[in-house]
Amino acid sequence: MGAAESDNRKNEKINGVVYNMSPAPGYQHGIINGNIYSIVKTGLKQTVCLVFMENLDFRYHPDVNDDYLCPDIMVICERMHLKGGFYSGVPRFIVETLSPSTARRDKREKKDIYEKAGVEEYWIVAPQGKSVEIYYLENGKYVLEQSYILAGDLEDEHYNADTEITLKAFPHIKMKLKEIFDGLEEEK
Numbered sequence: 001m002g003a004a005e006s007d008n009r010k011n012e013k014i015n016g017v018v019y020n021m022s023p024a025p026g027y028q029h030g031i032i033n034g035n036i037y038s039i040v041k042t043g044l045k046q047t048v049c050l051v052f053m054e055n056l057d058f059r060y061h062p063d064v065n066d067d068y069l070c071p072d073i074m075v076i077c078e079r080m081h082l083k084g085g086f087y088s089g090v091p092r093f094i095v096e097t098l099s100p101s102t103a104r105r106d107k108r109e110k111k112d113i114y115e116k117a118g119v120e121e122y123w124i125v126a127p128q129g130k131s132v133e134i135y136y137l138e139n140g141k142y143v144l145e146q147s148y149i150l151a152g153d154l155e156d157e158h159y160n161a162d163t164e165i166t167l168k169a170f171p172h173i174k175m176k177l178k179e180i181f182d183g184l185e186e187e188k
Contacts, residue, residue, distance in 0.1 A: 029099055031184055032125055033097055035175075035181070036073050037051060040170075043170060043173030044170070049076065052074045056085065056087055071096060072095050073094065073095035074094050075091060076092065090118045092119070092169045092170075094119050096122075097126075120169060130152075130177075132147070132148045132180060133147050150180075161177050
């Protein structure tokens, strides 16, 4: 494999095992990540914090080995832990958007890693079913704080598209469920 090919391929390394993240997930994944990223980026203006979308590796125990993950969305505030293409501090907020090839890892291994690393808020977003699970770190363990499945039909008695979600560490950053899934086609 030539250098150009390896540069275009995205991987993650968990407990010494390299996982190839290619091919890229479906377009729905990108729409959701873009929606969340835009809202968070706007909310972080005038702060020291930065938001990254699928382009910064998180080295979750850099003193032990070189394992890393590439979260879909990651907010960092300790810039001194940024070096090149990776971050070795503790992110304040992470989102993983599920795809068929990564769903199990996102819900198990990655969730456990983020929990042990001390990430205080972790979202798991599923394009299929339009759902959001929000975990808060309490006493070193993740607790499912909120769980939503978008019901966007005004006629539905469980309509919740206008439900507003607030980031725990950044209470001024709010987004509605319909904003997270804006741009996705309605299922037929």
